[in-house]
Amino acid sequence: MRELTSRQRDVLEFIRAFTARQGMPPTVREIGERFRVTPRAAFDHLRALERKGALQRRAAGRRTSRALTPTDGPTGSWRAVPILGRIAAGGPLLAAENREGELPLAAAALARHGEDVFALRVRGDSMIEAHICDGDLVLVRRQEGAQPGDIVVALLEDATGQGEATVKRFLRDGERLVLKPENRALAPIVVDPGERGVRILGKVIGLLRGL
Template identity: 40%
Template sequence: MKGLTDKQQEIMDYISEFTHREGMAPTIFEISDHFQVQSATVFSHIRALQRKGYVNRSSKARSLALTQSNKPRHFSLSLSIPILGRISAGAPLLSEEHVEQHISFDPTLLPRQTGGHKLFGLRVQGESMRDLGIMDGDLLIAKQTETASIGDVVIAMVDGETTVKSLYLSDGKWELRPANPAYKSRFYPLDDLVIQGVVVALQRTF
């Protein structure tokens, strides 16, 4: 079967996740509402997916079905997520020079709000986030974004280095807070912190 565009892959992932969660396929309207695009745009992507052999659809309501599975309540597509090595300041986050490998990841393990975001992975070094269950050697999955909410675990660039910490605001400065009493929070002026992503999942190898 032919390859997919990024948006077609995102739509397929959403159909898979929705079907797994709700026990039925999403409607065209639900897909368009999720991605904040017009229904006609979704129709165009669905027709393209049908031509490529990835999707079946009839005239009945909620008839969307992915062709890769005979048991839609128990299947999930695998996302290919790039695992990044050392990230240098000023370079595009997902540039080829940063990507060490790709892994397959079950999209149903991701929060719903990650739809539409590019994902990347980083390997944890150290134990500064231990008390949040983030251990040395864990693989973090993050959505690429330049904004975050207070309390989010973020991938941030400070002083040319990438770090993983919880984000807070304290006395007009950003606080990067560890989750281990052996480490102390660090504080940065608002313009000195670059958020690269928000952690949405974790993968651990035993």
């Protein structure tokens, strides 16, 4: 690694500390706010650190500073979490696990959730009162069951076997399953298992914004 300037060392240390605390690198905006510089100036620091070998680029769904991670972390300190595509958090959207890319996250931050974790992009405003907004990424632990009150990714199946995926809060009403939006303007989806298939794809365990 080539020699760094004093400011570049400060930026690199901030990225390391932020990543250890949050489980992912900071955004350009967060770096700019920390050092009181414009996003453009923060981006220039990142480019310089990448050129000098202090940061390495990992695959991500969009061009973002979160794809740049320190090169001197211990082996296995990062996991590439797949981004599987956009899903509905509003009206259900035809399910499609179209892989957008990968998101580098600190392995330590995911250790207690097991290996089967993925990210899905949210569309719509049905979960805004749970602070899940249009365009956010939800981190999901793949599992087939859920407890009442969990926020889940559920697949609603029609008579033809086609599926629609949605993010909702999971509840029960007797034998019926309730997928409740966190938006008082919208009605819950109530499913009678004898009339319509519903399958839990996973439980939401985290939220990422600005990616």
